[in-house]
Amino acid sequence: MEGNPPVSPISDLILKFYATKPFSTPAMLGALDGALSRHLRDWRRGLRVLPESQEDRDSGTPLGELSLADGLARVAPMKFGMCGANLVGAYDGVAAFLQCSRRGIPPESNLLTVEVVDLDVVEGLPIAEWARNLFTAVAEAVALRYGQARTRAEFDAKNMIRERGSTRAVGVNLKRALPGLYWLNFFGSEYLHLLGLERLATAPAPIVERMGDGVLVGLGHDPGAWDTTEYRQVEETVRSHIGREYFFSKSDPEGLTKAPMFLAHADA
Amino acid sequence: MIPHRLLSWRALLLAAAAVLAAPAQASLPGLDDLATASQAPTTSLQTAMPRELPGPCEGDQCGEPDAPQPKTRVRGFELDLYCRLGGEDGLSCRPRQVWLEEYGEGASDRLVYAKARYFDPELGRFLSQDSYLGELTEPPSLHRYLYANDNPTRYVDPTGHMSDEKFSPEINEQRELKKKEAQAACLADLNGCLSRAMAAQEAGQRLMNRITGTLKAIGGGLGVLGGGALAMNAEIPGAPVAGLLIMERSAELAHSGTTQMVTAVPDETRQEAVVQQKLEELGLSREEAALIKALGFTSIDALGGALGARSLAPTTPSGKALETPQIGPMGRGNQKAYADQAEELVSEHTGVPRNPQGPGQQTIPGSGSGGTRVPDLKVRGPEGSVRLRGTVIEVKASRGTSFGDLSDRSRKQLLDAVAYARRLRARADMVKDGQTRTLLENARVEVFSDLPAPTSGKFADLVEQGLIEWKAIPR
Numbered sequence: 119m120e121g122n123p124p125v126s127p128i129s130d131l132i133l134k135f136y137a138t139k140p141f142s143t144p145a146m147l148g149a150l151d152g153a154l155s156r157h158l159r160d161w162r163r164g165l166r167v168l169p170e171s172q173e174d175r176d177s178g179t180p181l182g183e184l185s186l187a188d189g190l191a192r193v194a195p196m197k198f199g200m201c202g203a204n205l206v207g208a209y210d211g212v213a214a215f216l217q218c219s220r221r222g223i224p225p226e227s228n229l230l231t232v233e234v235v236d237l238d239v240v241e242g243l244p245i246a247e248w249a250r251n252l253f254t255a256v257a258e259a260v261a262l263r264y265g266q267a268r269t270r271a272e273f274d275a276k277n278m279i280r281e282r283g284s285t286r287a288v289g290v291n292l293k294r295a296l297p298g299l300y301w302l303n304f305f306g307s308e309y310l311h312l313l314g315l316e317r318l319a320t321a322p323a324p325i326v327e328r329m330g331d332g333v334l335v336g337l338g339h340d341p342g343a344w345d346t347t348e349y350r351q352v353e354e355t356v357r358s359h360i361g362r363e364y365f366f367s368k369s370d371p372e373g374l375t376k377a378p379m380f381l382a383h384a385d386a
Numbered sequence: 387m388i389p390h391r392l393l394s395w396r397a398l399l400l401a402a403a404a405v406l407a408a409p410a411q412a413s414l415p416g417l418d419d420l421a422t423a424s425q426a427p428t429t430s431l432q433t434a435m436p437r438e439l440p441g442p443c444e445g446d447q448c449g450e451p452d453a454p455q456p457k458t459r460v461r462g463f464e465l466d467l468y469c470r471l472g473g474e475d476g477l478s479c480r481p482r483q484v485w486l487e488e489y490g491e492g493a494s495d496r497l498v499y500a501k502a503r504y505f506d507p508e509l510g511r512f513l514s515q516d517s518y519l520g521e522l523t524e525p526p527s528l529h530r531y532l533y534a535n536d537n538p539t540r541y542v543d544p545t546g547h548m549s550d551e552k553f554s555p556e557i558n559e560q561r562e563l564k565k566k567e568a569q570a571a572c573l574a575d576l577n578g579c580l581s582r583a584m585a586a587q588e589a590g591q592r593l594m595n596r597i598t599g600t601l602k603a604i605g606g607g608l609g610v611l612g613g614g615a616l617a618m619n620a621e622i623p624g625a626p627v628a629g630l631l632i633m634e635r636s637a638e639l640a641h642s643g644t645t646q647m648v649t650a651v652p653d654e655t656r657q658e659a660v661v662q663q664k665l666e667e668l669g670l671s672r673e674e675a676a677l678i679k680a681l682g683f684t685s686i687d688a689l690g691g692a693l694g695a696r697s698l699a700p701t702t703p704s705g706k707a708l709e710t711p712q713i714g715p716m717g718r719g720n721q722k723a724y725a726d727q728a729e730e731l732v733s734e735h736t737g738v739p740r741n742p743q744g745p746g747q748q749t750i751p752g753s754g755s756g757g758t759r760v761p762d763l764k765v766r767g768p769e770g771s772v773r774l775r776g777t778v779i780e781v782k783a784s785r786g787t788s789f790g791d792l793s794d795r796s797r798k799q800l801l802d803a804v805a806y807a808r809r810l811r812a813r814a815d816m817v818k819d820g821q822t823r824t825l826l827e828n829a830r831v832e833v834f835s836d837l838p839a840p841t842s843g844k845f846a847d848l849v850e851q852g853l854i855e856w857k858a859i860p861r
Contacts, residue, residue: 130842132850171797173843198751198809202801204844215847217808224811224827231847270842273850283858285839290852291827382815 128342129238130270131249136292137228138261138306138331140383141218142201144187146260150230151186153255154214157248160241164208167193173213175206196220200227211237225263225292225308225380230256246341250302257304258330263380264292265304272300272344276368289366295375296365299353301341306332308378313360323356721783728783728859729762732834735860738763738779750778751809752802759802776810776825778803782835783859789840800845803831804853828852834859 139146155162166178167189181189186205194203199221205214212234219227232252234240240248253267276298277287289297296309302325305318310332318333319326325336335356343349357365363376733740741747741764748766752759763779780803782796810829817823832855839856840846848854 170801170844171794198805200805200808200812202805213843215844219808219812221812223815226851227808227812229851233842233847235842270846277850280839283860284855285849285857286855287850287852290850293827 127238128245128269129234129236131234131245131267131341132270132273133232133249133253133256133267133302134265135230135232135256135260135262135304136226136264136306137230138222138263138308139228140220140222141216141228141230142187142190142196142220144185147187147190148185149259150256153252153259154186157252157255158207158212158241161207161209161212165189166206168204168206169193170202170204170215173204173206175210178206190216211235212240220383222383223380226290246339249341250336253302253304254327254329254334257332257334261306261331262304263306263308264296265302265306266297266300267302267341268300269341269344272341273298275345276300277366279368288368288371293377293380294366295363295377298365298367299335299337299357301337301344303335303337304329304332305335306330308380312376312378313364317360321356321359323352724785725781725783728834728836728861729781731860732779732781733763735834736763736779736832740764750802750806752805753798754802759799761803765806776829777832777855778806778830779832779834781859782833782837784836786837789837789845792835792837797845800831800833800854804848807831807853830855832857836861 137146141147141150151162154165163180164175165181165186166175167181167186168174168178172178178193190201190203194201196218199219201216201218203216205216207213212232214233215229215231217227217229222228234245234249238245243251249267253265256262257265277289279286279288289295305313310318315328315333318335319328321333321335323335324338325334327334337344337352337356338349361376363374366375367373729740732738741761743760747760748764749758749760750765751757754760761778762781765778780800782792782800784791784796786792807829810826814823814826814829817826830853834857836859839849845854849856
């Protein structure tokens with residue numbers, strides 16, 4: 119990417135996708151599987167669906183020709199209207215954690231987390247480029263409420279509190295506010311309704327794209343640059359443009375905030 | 387095993403059947419069908435005809451040999467409170483005794499003669515169907531066993547036939563007086579009252595979810611829940627007043643609509659298939675479904691009470707001196723003492739009592755034996771109050787050095803607790819009280835461990851979601 123600043127050496131990224139519909143239906147899982155197959159082709163060949171308590175790649179049997187929906191139904195069927203499973207692939211360093219809920223309430227209950235650890239190249243691409251490709255592919259294929267992609271360090275700085283032997287996350291309740299602005303942010307239909315398409319589409323950010331049911335806003339091309347002055351300036355400008363009241367802030371954790379009204383799924 | 391109260395309920399129904407004349411020609415399809423689908427096909431409500439009931443009679447004129455003898459009070463009934471969370475004042479309560487007094491003389495020690503039919507105060511249900519079929523636009527009125535649309539804070543049923551919102555001045559005055567007395571009692575101990583109500587909710591919620599799902603599966607009986615209410619009675623040992631909670635379900639179920647409700651599954655074979663599929667989906671045996679049906683349709687109160695009494699036993703704050711076990715050198719033989727010490731330390735640190743192994747223990751659904759899990763510390767407070775801190779506390783004592791040293795068993799235990807917290811969060815929007823809602827929205831698992839917090843993987847993700855808060859054991 120000519121003209122872009124050099125990418126900082128990072129080897130871990132977290133992508134989170136908060137789905138509008140239950141991450142348990144064949145349609146949703148089929149769309150997700152399609153995106154994974156395109157951007158994690160080699161990894162997908164050895165895909166295993168594991169119970170939430172297992173993360174070892176040697177556990178379980180590769181899905182093979184089975185669909186993701188079939189694999190999930192076998193390993194982690196719905197219980198009390200909820201399910202959860204871990205997805206591991208043909209090689210270490212990439213894992214996905216799936217949570218689903220029939221009701222869809224709270225809004226975080228249908229969540230896919232893709233975690234990359236200790237890899238600076240994924241499927242032949244630099245990690246940042248690959249992550250952006252996967253992020254946009256999932257956002258286009260799956261109906262999302264919200265999505266974020268960032269390093270763990272960026273999230274730690276903005277949403278984690280570590281003190282006196284305690285480690286906890288703050289500001290992660292979407293019913294209260296957006297947890298923050300990160301490297302990549304996807305605002306789905308509920309946020310479009312709340313904030314307006316124009317406001318999001320005119321965000322003063324290096325990356326603004328309309329895709330799927332929402333808008334992608336990226337604060338830069340380098341996820342590792344989150345702690346630089348330039349990045350922080352962009353972040354502040356975008357935050358002001360969208361509205362500070364929509365975001366959690368660690369410096370004002372009790373501040374009044376606004377959020378969409380999330381409804382339970384009608385077919386729950 | 388069928389509970390004693392259920393047996394007595396069955397006996398009462400048999401007795402009532404002997405007293406009353408014709409069998410019902412119509413019934414709302416519901417859990418009945420799950421229990422006896424192949425034996426008892428249902429009929430659409432649209433074709434139902436009013437059943438023949440004995441005409442109104444007075445006291446001895448009724449004449450049936452098995453008719454209950456009149457008495458004025460029902461034993462122990464004065465202790466019940468009928469409370470509603472939310473509303474204008476945040477909470478309103480009234481004694482359920484008012485249900486009986488509206489009928490005046492004619493109550494037995496079990497049954498209340500309500501002119502047109504018999505009412506069982508313990509079950510909170512009529513023992514025969516209402517001859518009034520109800521209105522399609524008012525789903526609760528279609529349930530012909532309910533008292534006052536299952537909403538006695540709003541309706542009365544002075545004739546035994548219909549629910550009426552217009553009260554006589556005398557009844558109105560009596561209701562207001564009772565309401566104020568109950569409200570005053572509740573306001574004097576608001577926390578306790580709320581706690582008891584929440585405890586009742588928790589005790590019955592799991593079952594209610596099953597009932598709701600089951601009813602939806604067969605497309606029937608939604609009117610029983612939608613637009614109406616379910617009452618659950620938590621009988622709390624040692625507590626002077628039992629808490630009762632009405633849960634409004636209309637918002638959640640409104641989308642199902644009246645049309646679906648009155649459409650019974652006409653084909654017996656198809657119905658059986660649907661029932662079987664739903665049973666498998668819910669993980670219920672036919673016997674379980676039958677039990678839920680019996681309790682759910684006619685005795686939610688009894689079930690809530692049974693669950694409440696079992697899980698809400700009073701707790702005694704830990705006052706004993708901390709006993710520090712002699713921890714020997716490394717080795718599994720000492721792990722229990724090591725874990726005991728850690729649990730005691732965390733209990734002292736948090737003020738949350740340890741969860742006993744055996745009588746009085748509190749459980750959560752989980753992947754342990756019997757489908758339950760016993761948290762290390764109690765999850766519900768004294769007198770059956772709402773959970774102690776909105777959290778499940780797990781203690782993971784370990785001599786390991788990294789999160790990876792946590793055993794598979796411990797991981798499963800934590801995930802059970804996380805699943806419980808997720809379910810609490812999922813219920814938050816059903817609660818109107820803001821404080822309680824916030825508590826439920828932020829339900830999480832506090833893990834006290836010697837190991838450092840996870841830095842990657844599933845558990846790190848749960849920490850990022852705020853579902854796990856990782857803490858050091860305060861050694």
